[in-house]
Amino acid sequence: VRGGLRDPRRAGNMAAEEADAGAAPATKDGKERVDYTELVETATSEAEALAGAGNLSGALEVLLAAEKKTRLGLDSIATSKLAEVIVRVCWEARDLAALNAHILILSKRRAQLNNTVGAAVRKVMEFIDEIEAGEAQEGLIETLRTVTEGKIHVEVERARLTMMLAKAREAEGNIKEASEILQDVQVETFGSMEAHEKAKFILEQMRLTLAQRDFVRTQIISNKIKRKTIDAEGFEEIKVRYFRLMVELHTHQHEPLKLAKDFEAIYETSTIQADDAAWQEALRNEALFLALAPFDNEQNDFMLKLQEDRKLEELAAHAKLLKVLTTDLIVEWPLPNVSEAAELDAHLAALGGDWAADLNKRVLQHNMRVVAKAYNKVRMGRLCQLLSFDDADEAQVAACEALLSEMVSEKMIFARVDRPAGVVSFDKPQDPSERLGAWSSDVEECLSLLERTTHLINR
Template sequence: MSREDPLKAEKDFSATLDEQLPLLEQLPDYKEALDKYLVLEKQIRQSSDLPSSKRIIGRIVDTLVDHADWEHLEELVTSLSKKHGQMKTAIQVMIQQVIKHLSKLKDSDEKQLKQKISLIETIRTITDKKIFVEVERAEVSRMLSDIYLAQGDLDKATEILCDLQVETYSMMPFDTKVEYILQQMALTLQKHDFAQAKVLSRKILLKTLQNFAKAEEYKATYLRYLLQINAYEKDYITSVKNSLLLMELPAVKDSADYKDLLISIVYTIILSPYDNYQSDLIHKIKANTVFSKNVSAKIFRLLEIFTTNEIIRWGQLEADYSDLFSQSPMFLENDENTKNLQKRVIEHNLRIISKYYSFIELKRVATLLQLDVADAETHISALVNLGMISGKINRPQGIVKFEKHGVASSGLSANNSEDMNELLNNWVYDIDKLLEEVDSIGHLINKEEMMYGIKQKL
């Protein structure tokens, strides 16, 4: 059973080791030397001499590795970790020494690979639920995951790596934690387990990805993973938000796919359902000279089309942009995006109609939308329910009555209506900021609880 490191050794074996180790190294039979090493290890362990214990255990591991006696090494690692009075740091050093030598077992050799997997599994068993060797357990688990991934067993690789709760490891550096979580996300995304990937993504806060060597690289990788999750969930507006953050990173600006990223932002913002936040973003993107300089004029014109108070003819839009849409993965590989684009055109047209008409025949609305009457009625009802427009349908007379927001209901002036829109925009921004702060606080509370739990166990 392991124990805490002693403050002071009962006896100092450093001089004994200085004398004995060179002599034992000269023995022709390494097994004879090993037996004598183990005798010394017991004496040192019973005397609580930690520095000497680390030396002798390291020599035992090196001797077995030098003679390729991996099976005996596996047995001794298990045995020494269970010895009565074995010090925690001595176990940690032993595990670290074994991990350092694992690279000598080649993955290309079937026998050596089998031995490597067995040794890794032994280390994982020894380190299970032991806080003082949690970093070493994570390291060998990643090795094992990589082996299974190379063999094509994605499920096993994902299971092993995602079992690690590295965010709770107090002794692991922050950047290493991020690296592990990103690798976990990569495997779950490769497995198309987007729900698990989203859960893992919440373990990283964007604002914490700074002030370390690979901060920008990890931030770019993290945002690209988020974009994959957003695309799967058809969360267009969040995708735009993450893309705008990604495009500001220096490494991304110099990459070959920078223009593709800008084009995807233009497509994604017009696919986003209309609200005050979407309206604010699309106007900001339209005013950003980066887009006008790097995106073709034809694609950039889409922003103009969707921000102008004019009816959009779906047939004409489809004909004008069919060549570009057929070249874009967003539309070529996803028919749902094309359907959503048509839906956004209808929603845009209904908002324009509601601005210019107080009363209009339902048949006329259907004609302007290039739909039949039933579909036009369905879309009007949907937008009224969503609060995008305010109106009522008189079915017997076949008339649609549109009400201006803030006028019919409360008698507010146009200026007051604009003030309300500004107020709502500020409210949306404040809510986003509040949620970020709540997320950050939750992360810090979780960290404090973990640290408190570790202290209690220690």
Template structure:
């Protein structure tokens, strides 16, 4: 006696009985006596199952469903799959083999016998695999096929069925219900691709709902009827993808698909720095980087545009300076000069920026968007405020307004926003019309700075004195 995968000891080997019965059952089915053949197979299947003979039980359950499939008796086929999977003491290996065999027929059934028969078998398989850990991967694959079917109904609406939008939402919900990241039986590549499919459908639903919300004039990202819930789910799903795994060369197409969706997520929420990072990941891909005049050039241009659009902070500044130091950027004249302007402590007068960069940038995909062009103007103003704060201790509001090319109200609003954000320190004396960029210092601070300066001065004096002594000693030795 041997032990089966379930841990039960095999009581008897039914191989001889199975070898004898299978040809007989096949002959009976071919002669039109399917029910008689099934009765014989079911009877022996029970004996093999009770005897814990996994190999024989597997052969018998596969023979049962295969005869029904060959006879195109789909009612009996669906019934047998349900019944055999729920039999008392049924062996897991036998159920798994039966389900996998049925899955292999799905494409042929859909093509030959129509969608209705295909859907019936799909629902049967989903019912049989529900709640069974050893069937989690087959269930995920079947559910993916069903989701694609509902997505196809959205792309090609059929009268008398669900409204197109409901079909797309159903497809997304079907996949979102599966937590494939916990499936130990699914290969890593398949698992990643499955998560990307979940993200793709969530993205489709989010964009659809956003469009509907915008068309009704009730656009609000916090409203439940907008696409915001799907955008949140998309972000959650993205965290399940191992980005180290995406760096492997064989996963390049998966990586590009992932970052394309992340770019769309970042743009939806105006997270420009994140978008720049996503494009940087794309640009680092070997095949993209090697295409210096095509996709590589496009990716690098987008990195420049979105890092320039991102609000100033330490991370943004660091990324911009590292990008400026990259030799690859020197080949892009316009983008290089744009980054150079932002990394140089000089004023960027907006009228000049419009004249120099406007004709080119406004034709690009990024800056043809009026919102992005307005945000670039905002970043230029903020850069100018930081430069002014660096070179001026005090400045009149009139002069500040002129340097920023803004109205007095706009200049004050911009300055206040940067002060609140902690980007610059400033205080506005409205009656006097003066902006102070230096905080009043206490006597202790002044003394500390004086002490530090004196220590530096004494250090320089001592270093100079030692140098003079060394020179005199050397001269004395030469004269001697």
């Protein structure tokens, strides 16, 4: 107090505090918060009575009037409850036209709350399965998709509705439209959808694109699923489904090494390991497609690693196939053991396609590599004999030359053919500097051995 007078600023603050002490709780915009619980209960009871008497329009008028008050009062809980009652009374009256109309009305009302739209949509989704498949069901789904379009808070519900619509189109036999509908939703960008549901959605996208033979799009969609995700615990079923779809894709692309990796992933899944028939099938396919893959360092290392698995010993024919392809010996083909040869033939026949011819080619390529390691030079006739070609048949000699040329072109081996002399040379010419380096290394190794020997003698 200055000179007996009260500070006007302090006086104003004290007055505000006194006013706040007796006031009701306020919302963020300063309005008093009103409890609409009684209003909601009264409106619900009155509406149910009217709807039960057959007066649906009167019931909806009561509910919409109450919804307006709660909406403008910013009470999201009360407004959501009223929205659920509105769609419920429409459903109980089996008036789908009113249900569709009031879903749209609720979504378009001024200053409508996000939670209200979400609550109404989720409530209506409970009724969809009870509607007979057809135009009525699809019309309701389309209405819900319309009100959820572009709204992040109901993106998961929209994805589920899209899945329902796609399944309806697929049931009608319209695979292309079902696939296009499902691809409109990019679930990989959804933060609110759990990983399990997201992966299942993407698998459905893959399945439908494969069904319409769109392999390029399937490859693109498959990249949306991360290996780290499906390797986690609880994703075993999804992992197996994913790699079975990849098997279908890679079979079309004729990629045996990728197929071997697909079956390896299936084989390593815990649910597959628990089923003897399942793991044997996966391991059998893994071994065969690995043998069918073109030779390179990765393929060779993969075969050696697989042979360390003791379970492979239970599959005698496939274990023998990998063993002969990883040793530097000429392979007799078909395998001399009749039962093993018959088992491989049956497996190849079940796969169909040109896989049998591919396996025969891989065996010939293996034998050619063995010959290239064992010989510096060899006559063409002898080479044909070693590779089981008839050297007296010009067509078979030409086939042997074609195989040799292909392997040289793919840089599997080095070879030069002297046709007038009928000689094949596998001796790769060395650059003078390389030859000098090799000679220097040999001399150094020889001197090192001599020094060590002298040291041992002196001891």
